[in-house]
Amino acid sequence: MREFTVFAGVCLALATSAAPFAAAQENQTPPAAANRPRGFTAKSAQTEIAAESRFLEIPSAAECRHFLNILTEDPHPAGSDANKVLAEFVKARFLQYGFEAELVPYEVLLNAPDPKKKIELTLLEPEKYEAKLAEAGVPWDKDSYTSAALGHFNGYSPGGDVTADVVYANYGLPEDYDKLEALGIDIRGKIVIVRYGNCFRGVKVREAELRRAAAVIIYSDPFDDGFAKGDVVPRGPWRPETAIQRGSVGYMFMQPGDPLTPGWASSKGARRIDQEAVTGAATNGGVIPGIPSIPISYADATPILKNLAGPNVPEGWQGSLPFAYHVGPGPSRVHLKMDIIWENKLIYNVIAKWKGTERPDEWVVLGNHRDAWVHGAVDPNSGTASMLECARALGKLKEAGLKPKRTIILASWDAEEYGLVGSTEWCEEIRDALEKKTMSIVAYINCDAGVAGPKFHAGGAPSLSRFVRECAGAVEDPRERRSILEVWSEQRKTKNPTAESYSGNDGELPRVGDLGSGSDYTAFQHHLGIPSIDVGFDGPYGVYHSVLDDFFWMEHFGDPDFTSHRALARYLGILLLRSSNCDLLPIHAEAQATAFTGFLNDFAKQNAAIFPANSDKAKALDEAKAAAARVGAVARTLEGEGERALEAADDKGLESTNARLLRFERELLSKDGLRGRPFYKHLYSAPGVHAGYAASTLPGLREAIAEGPTDDRRIIAELKRISEALTGAADTLEGKKAPAPPANK
Secondary structure, eight states, X not given: OXXXXXXXXXXXXXXXXXXXXXXXXXXXXXXXXXXSOTTOOHHHHHHHHHHHHHHHTSOOHHHHHHHHHHHTSSOOOTTSHHHHHHHHHHHHHHHHTTOEEEEEEEEEEEEEEOTTSOOEEEEEESSOEEOOOOOOOXXXXXXXXXXXXXXXXXXXXXXXXXXEEEEEOTTOOHHHHHHHHHTTOOOTTOEEEEESOSSOHHHHHHHHHHTTOSEEEEEOOHHHHSTTTSOBTTTSSBOOTTOOOOEEOSOTTTOOSOTTSTTSOOOTTOOOOOGGGGBSTTSTTOOBOSSOEEEEXXXXXXXXXXXXXXXXXXXXXXXXXXXXXXXXXXXXXXXXXXXXXXXXXXXXEEEEEEXXXXXXXXXXXXXXXXXXXXXXXXXXXXXXXXXXXXXXXXXXXXXXXXXXXXXXXXXXXXSHHXXXXXXXXXXXXXXXXXXXXXXXXXXXXXXXXXXXXXXXXXEEOHHHHHHXXXXXXXXXXXXXXXXXXXXXXXXXXXXXTTOOSOOSTTSOSSOOBOOOSSSTHHIIIIIIOOOEEEEEEEOOOOOTTSTTOSHHHIIIIIOTTOHHHHHHHHHHHHHHHHHHHOSSOOOOHHHHHHHHHHHHHHHHHHTTTTSOTTSHHHHHHHHHHHHHHHHHHHHHHHHHHHHHHHHHTOHHHHHHHHHHHXXXXXXXXXXXXXXXXXXXXXXXXXXXXXXXXXXXXXXXXXXXXXXOTTOHHHHHHHHHHHHHHHHHXXXXXXXXXXXXXXXXX
């Protein structure tokens, strides 16, 4: 195994000793400030450096491979017996590694095709073609021939029996429908066919439903993830002609979680609302589509698209199938028939705990979901395999006597694929404890599709971006004898010198992306105000949510030697060790102020006509910018105080600083949430209402301007909300608000 040690002067004996860590430090010289991780006193840095050095030597590519092989053996969607078996497996591993662990069940609404009835998609005119609706197996890949995979359906899609002419609407974005309208094409009562890409599939269905389409067909165009990108499976990593992308079409960008328990945990026996009350895009609180949708392959899409007439598609709408695309309507006429069963079913989160010794009620949480639409080698079980290997390595440190200061929580979420269900229900369950300050969460760390290749990526709250980069400097890149940070920085080193708009997050390179939605950090970051990060390794990945996202694909294309899995396990461990053991929390409040300031300046530049000089709107904008500047100034002062307390090993000073930093992000929540989306409370970012996955920064203000540029009252109200939140955050950092009592008292 190659050795990679970040901190000079750490002897190899510390990396291999089985002696208790406290004893191992007795004769060590405290590291100089420049050689110790940020946030640690000279004394505690000794223990941390030794723990990290030992930890980095433990994770094994072979163990990651072993875990992934077990996790991907059978299809295991949420609510299935196979997924319950894997929950027990994960729990057993956590217990084996010395953690406390339990299954936490919730009863939630799920849907699936009626196994007794066939899904039908038939082209009736101008020729007849019955869609195969089957994924072809691949030679040498036994898992691709499974008969246990769920059929062609979308999570939270209703069933239906629809016959109608077809209209092609590109990616199904609002601007695509605007172009159809400009061409004089009415989609009311039509079946819309759209291609995957550029937004969350649920957005595609909602936009069609709002325009009164009868149904939606979503297909995978080879332009986006098929042969236009390169060789397809089995010769390459891209999607072959019969592979489909399953997925949820629930409107989780409006509210994630169990649709029938909005705002409270779906514990067994909990109060539930009627399904009709949350069905339909036009329904207040509607999160379940009111029209059916179905995912299909480009093999099945070809006859439908090829037989469309009407105008040639607008520029940018042509895919990679070998004919000119037309928008219709007709003469392609399609019959869609689906019978869907809805049930309240038990799902199971696995929650493991390693209790902290000094501040046990301050938690650091690492989570990854376990359920998959089929085998889920990349999504999500590459993340699960890496998390289990991280847990195994932490267990070795626990055996050797390491005792974290804060509690480490490891979570294996269920039903993420339907709409972030397991993590959202857990967050709703712990919300009261957070609000009553009987416990607190320092940070949430998420890995989902953890490994699809060798290139590191990260998203997160601006306040944690510096921490993300610093920890990346402590771990070796999976392909090079340099740190992840060095390789990542080289890949992202160029910055557009002509860019006129703020780039987002903390503005530093390599850039950490802003968080939208699409994975389990959503409820933590956007609902609870817990600073969160999302990390993993990318690569060419064309089999997302298909039967081919399996162990064969990973072994041949994604990570053949499993070194990216090992690197992820190492990186997750460094994040956990530093955040659980640090003396000064890694929350960089000034970075959040920088992000607010950057986007507020953007709004002023890009919407000059909306903010005329000396107007009430311009004054409100200036007040928000001043509030952000105050947060930045106060944060710099507090950081200086924290650094001085570190150097002096001043426990009282550190406790005071940390108490304020712990509350900082939660001050940026709005009690009422975003307009029409009260679940989303964070005023810095949220999933875009027309994107679903991608982040919308300053979403309340952005949506106010987009939906009503002349609505002065709404724009001013959104700016005042930002100003008030930033003022509260600054007051918290200054200590003007009464700090919470120590969480462990």
